[in-house]
Amino acid sequence: MAQQVWFTSDTHFGHGNVIKYSGRPFADVNEMNEKLVLNWNANVKPGDVVYHLGDFALCDAERAIAIVKRLAGQKYLVFGNHDKALRKDKDFLGHWIWTKDMTDITVGSQRIVLAHYAMRVWNQSHRGAWQLHGHSHGSLKEEPHLLQCDVGVDCWNQRPVSFEELAAKMAKKEYKPVDHHGRHDEE
Numbered sequence: 001m002a003q004q005v006w007f008t009s010d011t012h013f014g015h016g017n018v019i020k021y022s023g024r025p026f027a028d029v030n031e032m033n034e035k036l037v038l039n040w041n042a043n044v045k046p047g048d049v050v051y052h053l054g055d056f057a058l059c060d061a062e063r064a065i066a067i068v069k070r071l072a073g074q075k076y077l078v079f080g081n082h083d084k085a086l087r088k089d090k091d092f093l094g095h096w097i098w099t100k101d102m103t104d105i106t107v108g109s110q111r112i113v114l115a116h117y118a119m120r121v122w123n124q125s126h127r128g129a130w131q132l133h134g135h136s137h138g139s140l141k142e143e144p145h146l147l148q149c150d151v152g153v154d155c156w157n158q159r160p161v162s163f164e165e166l167a168a169k170m171a172k173k174e175y176k177p178v179d180h181h182g183r184h185d186e187e
Contacts, residue, residue, distance in 0.1 A: 005048070005049045008053070008152070009135070009153070012058055013059060015082075022137045024154065036158060037067065037070050041072045046072050050076065056068070061085070064092055077096045078100055078101065080116040107163050111127075118148065119131055119133070125181070128147065131147065132149055134152040
C-alpha cells in the first residue's frame with residue numbers, strides 16, 4: 001500500500017480541561033488520551049507521514065514522550081501556543097522528524113502552508129495553495145471561498161484527516177481572493 005499523508009492538530013494529550021472547553025466525548029483525560037492514540041493508529045500506518053499542527057500535549061515531557069512513541073507514522077510537528085515547554089525538551093523533540101513554527105510543503109503537486117493559526121492570506125494562496133491550521137477547535141466559520149481547513153481533532157471525529165479527504169473538501173470550494181491578489185500566472 002502506498003504511503004499516505006495525514007494532518008492533525010490540537011490533540012491536547014494530558015489536558016483534562018479541553019474535554020469541557022471543546023465538548024469532547026470523553027469521561028476523563030485518560031479515556032481521551034487512549035481514544036486519541038487508538039484513533040490515530042487505526043488510520044495512520046507505520047510508513048505514513050503525519051503533520052501535527054500544534055498543541056500536541058499539556059503534560060510533562062516524560063508523559064508526552066510516552067504518548068508520541070505510541071503513535072504510528074513519520075511525525076512532523078508545527079508548534080502551537082501550548083507547546084511552549086515541550087519545544088525546549090530535546091528528548092521530546094527527538095521523536096519528530098522536524099519541528100517548526102510554520103512551513104510550506106508540497107504533496108504531489110499541491111502546495112500547502114502549515115501553521116497552528118488560521119490566516120486570511122498566505123504564500124501562494126492566490127495560486128491555489130491550501131492553508132491548514134488548528135488552534136480554533138472548529139469554532140471558526142468555514143469560508144467556502146478560502147482554500148483553508150481546520151485539521152484539529154475536534155473537526156475530524158477525534159482523528160487525523162487524510163490528504164485525500166482534504167482534497168475532496170477543497171475541490172468543493174471556489175477560491176475568491178480576499179486581498180489585491182487574483183489567480184494569475186505571472187509573477
